[in-house]
Amino acid sequence: MSATAAELAATVRTGARRARDVVEESLAAIAAGDPEIHAFLEVLDDDARARADAIDRAVAAGEDPGPLAGVPVALKDNLCTRGVPTTCSSRILAGWRPPYDATVVERLGAAGAVVIGKTNMDEFAMGSSTENSCSGPTRNPHGHDRVPGGSSGGSAAAVAAGFVPLALGSDTGGSIRQPAAFCGVVGMKPTYGTVSRYGLVAFASSLDQIGPLTNSVADAALVLEVIGGHDRCDSTSLPQPAPEVVVAVERGVEGVRIGLVSELVDGLAPAVSGRVREAALALEAAGASVEEVSIPQFRYGLAAYYLIAPAEASSNLARFDGVRYGLRVDGPDVAAMNVASRTAGFGAEVKRRIMLGTYALSAGYYDAYYAKAQRVRTLVADGFAYAYSKFDALLGATTPTTAFALGEHTADPLSMYLSDVCTVPASLAGHPAISVPFGDDGAGLPVGVQAMTPALGEPMLFAVAGALERAAKADR
């Protein structure tokens, strides 16, 4: 599908086009292309058709189904959908049908969107390539021998392949932005607390945020306004409405002070750093002032992240014990049943992270690892605070390289983790960040440029992202 979500919704709301036709176009694209790409774990043909027909009846009756009327949407499979399998790409949740919808799923529905299916991911969102999935990897639509990135790789690929104009992902250390960059789509992580986590299967609760993957910056803004805002079901949800960002996209960057972060440009793949420098020049041409800034604290962000996130994960994933949902492998007593179920149900990367986190939290190592990492998290936040005393927004690469080959990093977890080095700082600080496609590497693989702003700086973030998108299009 080449139309944006905003364009599709506009035609459906006026009755110019039936939601059913839009949904059929999406289902046909999936049927033709997904056997090769494998973005979807589950396609909800019948539900989507019934939902589209209901929207068409509402339009015929003179009602307004909402700002996303008839727009097909793909959901990462860690977002709970009532009665529809939600597996997190894990054997331990095979066949689980949640008894409730995530808040974001309810809000998308209330805005008229049509859920088309659930997308592939790294198991429990742990990974950067979507290869850690119990149902096999997703392929990058820009090169079928390449990974789509991860962990929201299925969602990014579904948008990039034209199956849907819009998908939701979750971002803990870069899991929306990194696959967006690899697949050449827009991916946005909101300020922590902006979007409710109710119904998002938890990975690292102090870092997880849900956000959109789209073909345009305006669509990402539209979706954020729909899914954002306070939710009484999430105690970490900020007590305020969704940020007003749709109006910001066309605002421009005249007089905006932008810091080009040396640590997110230097030492990366030359094709990537070249595009980031071009993006900086383009923003300057659009009226911004751009200056290079070093934030040396970023150098330690990744190490801190790979202690903090596994520590939180080891605690969160204790709930998968074969008692209330998911896989049970029987044993003579309850403890043996727990061990047998978890050993059979979790894949290797999830086991590694659970063990890493358990180790970092265990007696004798807590001070050297977890407690220290939490202080380094403060250090990274201090680095941002210093930079934001001089700049309105920061710019850098989203990823150190373009999409790598399938299998390239699977044997060496640390080399896979390094793929998150540019996205982790904003995650640790809880700040918003967005990846915008900015050309390719000369060999057809997309490059993403990352913009960041302080907490709750979404309007400025979308103004910068809009300017980047216009510059990228003008360049082509």
Add this chain to the structure above:
Amino acid sequence: MTAGARPPSKPPAIGPEQVLHVARLARLEIGPDELDRFTEQLASVLAYAAEINELDVDGLEPMSHPFPLHNVLRADEPAGSLDREEVLAQAPAAEDHRFLVPRILSEEG
């Protein structure tokens, strides 16, 4: 900046015994054929993570959350909850409106 470099004080490297210990704590079983690989991979990640020991961050507050979290209170109003049968239908085993598990205490206990 509050942090400065100081001589690294390296935490001990992780070995097979510690891997088996944390696996037990996490209720995972590691087979003999997996132990070497997991040990090597965890050691390599921990060696990288130990880079943070180059930093003197003793004066900094630990950050457990992006925003200072206070107790979040709301009015105590009765509201609908999840449907019990729908929830139990997803359990591996249930009986008489309850989750069913294997025995917890041994027979002699």
